[in-house]
Amino acid sequence: MAVMQFREALRAAMTEEMERDDGVFLIGEEVAQYNGAYKVSEGMLDRFGKDRIIDTPISEAAFSGLGIGAAMSGLRPIVEFMSWSFTLVCLDQLVNNAANVRYMSGGQYRVPIVFRGGNGIAHQLAATHSHRMESVYSRIPGLIVVCPSTPAEAKGLLKSSIRCDDPVIFLESEKMLSEKGEVPDESSFTLPLGVADVEREGSHVTIVSYGRPVQRVVRPAVDALVNEHGISVELINLRTLRPLDTQTIINSVKKTNRCVIVDEDWGYCGMGAGILQKIQKPLFDYLDAPIEYVHSDEIPVPFNHYLEEAMMPSVDRIVAAAKEVCYA
């Protein structure tokens, strides 16, 4: 085990996979000469050369399309977006091409590609650069959507994503890149896609979350609930949003009878709303309270630091929701 930053874990995953497979390459804005807008690819140009670490013009539609073409031709591209908010300009490439080529070609083409970059609210980037794109991509058949919340998950899940034969939407957070954590060293380490992690076992309430809020507010809220309120929490970190590990959630809530979903998306048609739709029927007879969904307020994301904080899920909001479903 080595303690490394989230960005280092991502770099380690890409480096290991590029060494393992000549077909893997990295393409995106500033990934080569500048060593990455967020220094994720630092040193990779020196190591792998300009044929495999490729800078692009500022045109997401062009370089994501280029990546899809390369993937259809047998390579395994990693396409880095500076922000997932920018993929609104290449939605056609991701949704119509990446997600559908395999289906539309009757299986003649596969699209083994990873699109990765920072997603969600990353501190004072304002309304247009703070989009949480997970609910947009998680609803598209043909895509796999992955969202790590620790450096170890970043490495293990990214390696599996690169090896995956279908297009993977890999959602990071600019705010997490400097977070440190223990990461297994061995190059054989991977984490399976489509499998949620029961981070903590508990008996009173199941909290379901993923990505940055797990680290930012959910784990502190769980500590408060357990230590200050005597509520035993089972924490499920989803890791993959599509395909959703529905069974792990169901098994957990059948045990706890109460469920709180937390994300930073907007509530209406949000990621949590989609999760709720998948579990409420199988869980209906097991619920002692309505499922609570803690999400961001439904407003454009404010630039102001305090307003931005206020619109996002907080420890207090999660504690209150958990207490409510526990009637505590």
Next chain:
Amino acid sequence: MPAEITMPQLSDTMTEGTLIKWNKKEGDKVKAGEEVADVETDKATMPLESYDGGTIAYIAVQEGGKVAVGSLVAVIAKGSENPAEIKAKYAAGGNAKPAAPAAAPLARAAESAPAAQPDKVTATATLVAASRGEIHEPDGVGHGATREASHPVPPLPQAKGNGESHRVRVSPLAKRIATENKLDLSRVPGSGPEGRIVQRDVLSYLENGGGKESAASAPAATPVVLSGEKQVITLTKMRTAIAAALLRSKQTVPHFYETIDIDVTDLSQLRERLNKRLEKEKVRLSLADFITKAVASTLIQHPALNARFNSEKGEITRYGDVNLGIAVSVPDGLIVPVLRGVNLLGLKEIRARSEDLIKRGRDQRLKREEMSEATFTISSLGTFGIRDFSAIINPPEVGILAVGAAEKRAVVKGDAIVIRTMMSVTLSCDHRVVDGATAADFLRSLKETLEEPGMLLV
């Protein structure tokens, strides 16, 4: 076609009627609208009126006879019809309708009533006294829709009791556990929001021997103990605590009681005026809020009663703020949430806070500190119409005020008897530390304040 007189439904709850007295006998002439008999219903004795004119051919129910609503009572021969033939036919059971069920003949009458077959209408009878104001047509012709409207209506089938008002709020999990244990959820008190029955309610109910001995603790259904049976009830925790506390109080605190009548006529009018002004804010002050306010302000003037007594130390502690306990009944018990610093609160705040405390109290969601450290308590049974009662002190407090109903009474004012809205309150005091005159002083101040609520401003 002879006209039948059937037993009408003369009240909403009537299912059968007793024929008390016939005014006519067979062979007598009757006019349309004439009262032919007296009928006793479940509520009163009322005259039975014939819709049709003619000759009474056959009397099917003798005096003292009891028949279901809609059953044949008599038959009238109209025009040239032969009463003897009709009687023979009916007496033999020819056209006679069965005596029950009550609804059937009327229903048929309604179906066949439209003008297409006017002479097939089954005439019925109505009651002058029971008339709902419709004017009945005088004769057997053209018994159309207007007639039907005034026909007595057959009773509706008994409601099954599954209406929204009977809906039991229950979480799906609690429902499943109840089903698995064959538990009647209407007996389980719910502790969730709006009384929702949740897992812990069902589990604790089952733990306490659910559905058998502890049935009496359920609020939803008043358990009936059948004749020849008996029922043993294990006290709930709350009941046990109440029993111990009240016994201790009555055994160790020497109570004495003083009652005073208070004229709240002006106060009631003030309340109405204020409520009109507060309508926009959706605030509705209750009489209890004014009493709370007045008691708090009076207690500040009489600190001897706004106190707690530690008998072991021989100390009385008087308080500069009023923490007012308000006795609230809950299923199988009572709780006393405490309005803190009520002497500093306005009426709107008193209303909002007491509503909140009482609601959460009934939902069993009060925190311990919201039920402790009262300096005085009010108990009111006014809404039950109780005029006057004596309450048991909640030690270490030294007094409790029992508030009766505000009601109109005849009172002597000067030398005249006038109608005033009056309310009696009874103060219970701990005679170890409060004397009769002290208590009387307090009551006099309270009376002055409530009779002249402007004093609250002073």
